[in-house]
Amino acid sequence: MSDEPMDDILRELRDELNGVRPSPEFAAKVRRQIEAQPARRWFGIWQVVTAGVAITIAAATVVVLQRTDTPIAVVPVPQVARVAPEPRPGVPASDSTAPLRGTTTVPSQKGGTRSAAIVRTTAQAGPEVLVPTDQRMALISLLDGMRKRGTQVPSATEPLVDSEGRLPVPAEIKLSPITIELLGPPIPGGGSRERR
Amino acid sequence: MNELAGHLDQPLTSVDDADVREFESRLADSSALAVRVAYSVVRNRQDAEDVAQEAFARAYRRFSSLRDRERFRAWLVRMTWRLALDHRRSHKRRQARDDAAMEITPQTGNLETDTIAAERKARLWAAIEELPDRLRVVTVLAAMEGHGISEVAALLGVAEGTIKSRLFEARQKLHERLR
Numbered sequence: 001m002s003d004e005p006m007d008d009i010l011r012e013l014r015d016e017l018n019g020v021r022p023s024p025e026f027a028a029k030v031r032r033q034i035e036a037q038p039a040r041r042w043f044g045i046w047q048v049v050t051a052g053v054a055i056t057i058a059a060a061t062v063v064v065l066q067r068t069d070t071p072i073a074v075v076p077v078p079q080v081a082r083v084a085p086e087p088r089p090g091v092p093a094s095d096s097t098a099p100l101r102g103t104t105t106v107p108s109q110k111g112g113t114r115s116a117a118i119v120r121t122t123a124q125a126g127p128e129v130l131v132p133t134d135q136r137m138a139l140i141s142l143l144d145g146m147r148k149r150g151t152q153v154p155s156a157t158e159p160l161v162d163s164e165g166r167l168p169v170p171a172e173i174k175l176s177p178i179t180i181e182l183l184g185p186p187i188p189g190g191g192s193r194e195r196r
Numbered sequence: 197m198n199e200l201a202g203h204l205d206q207p208l209t210s211v212d213d214a215d216v217r218e219f220e221s222r223l224a225d226s227s228a229l230a231v232r233v234a235y236s237v238v239r240n241r242q243d244a245e246d247v248a249q250e251a252f253a254r255a256y257r258r259f260s261s262l263r264d265r266e267r268f269r270a271w272l273v274r275m276t277w278r279l280a281l282d283h284r285r286s287h288k289r290r291q292a293r294d295d296a297a298m299e300i301t302p303q304t305g306n307l308e309t310d311t312i313a314a315e316r317k318a319r320l321w322a323a324i325e326e327l328p329d330r331l332r333v334v335t336v337l338a339a340m341e342g343h344g345i346s347e348v349a350a351l352l353g354v355a356e357g358t359i360k361s362r363l364f365e366a367r368q369k370l371h372e373r374l375r
Contacts (some may be wrong), residue, residue, distance in 0.1 A: 026227055026249070
């Protein structure tokens with residue numbers, strides 16, 4: 001490829017581009033345009049939109065957190081005998097009388113049954129712990145007292161120390177003498193050892 | 197008060213005095229560059245000035261946020277190039293620009309010679325416009341006075357080797373289209 005024609009062409013391009021100069025009024029025009037620009041407000045439409053979205057998200061977060069933190073009220077549900085609903089004609093009777101998981105059948109005002117009264121409990125998440133009634137009551141009163149910070153919880157060491165805080169003198173421990181009896185001779189014909 | 201601020205009736209809101217002085221200096225240094233870059237796309241001097249003017253106005257609005265002031269010219273070239281492309285796509289004077297490209301500017305006084313020169317120039321610009329964008333901007337910037345490989349590389353933010361290879365490729369394509 002001969003470079004001479006291309007050089008001529010590019011020289012023409014160079015001459016043409018370098019012949020383009022801004023007019024003497026160019027700088028003044030730029031200044032006028034800058035002057036005509038509206039002053040920037042301290043906020044714009046996007047700032048307003050962004051702030052609105054942020055406030056909405058914050059409000060939704062607060063609502064969700066409040067719902068999560070609200071303790072679920074324990075509603076005592078009376079234990080009643082479940083009454084199987086009368087099968088409607090045409091509908092096969094199945095084991096639909098089995099209670100749904102997490103549902104409790106409660107009596108209706110009219111003596112019938114009202115199905116599927118859903119009681120949400122947190123116990124579903126963990127294992128069920130059975131505590132005797134007296135211990136349960138004690139625990140409830142203890143926890144209630146701790147919440148109110150008004151209940152005097154007896155100290156575990158209170159009965160041991162005296163009024164001056166001294167521990168009682170340990171009592172002498174009496175041990176009965178230990179006697180070691182000799183084992184008897186093995187029983188002839190006996191195959192097994194019997195525990196005496 | 198500096199010259200630019202003197203033309204403004206209201207106080208500047210986004211650019212402080214030091215920035216105004218610096219912007220004024222950049223405006224004086226880079227006006228020709230911006231107008232030529234715009235001209236290489238829109239091919240009309242008045243449109244090129246309008247585009248460059250818009251580019252400077254935008255640059256002024258964002259000048260305070262430009263951290264590396266040494267990159268101002270590169271920033272301005274990119275902005276001007278984009279605005280010029282948008283202008284060319286949408287402006288109603290496109291047809292007038294194309295017609296103006298065929299205008300015969302008397303240079304030698306000989307009508308035949310001037311006509312041949314005008315046609316050759318029109319073919320050259322048509323060939324440049326057919327180049328891919330990455331080759332076209334390199335060709336135009338390299339053709340401007342005082343722009344060596346390193347200057348073009350700095351303006352476009354690419355390696356000098358890339359500029360060399362793009363120039364070679366552009367030259368080949370122009371040669372094929374103009375022979």
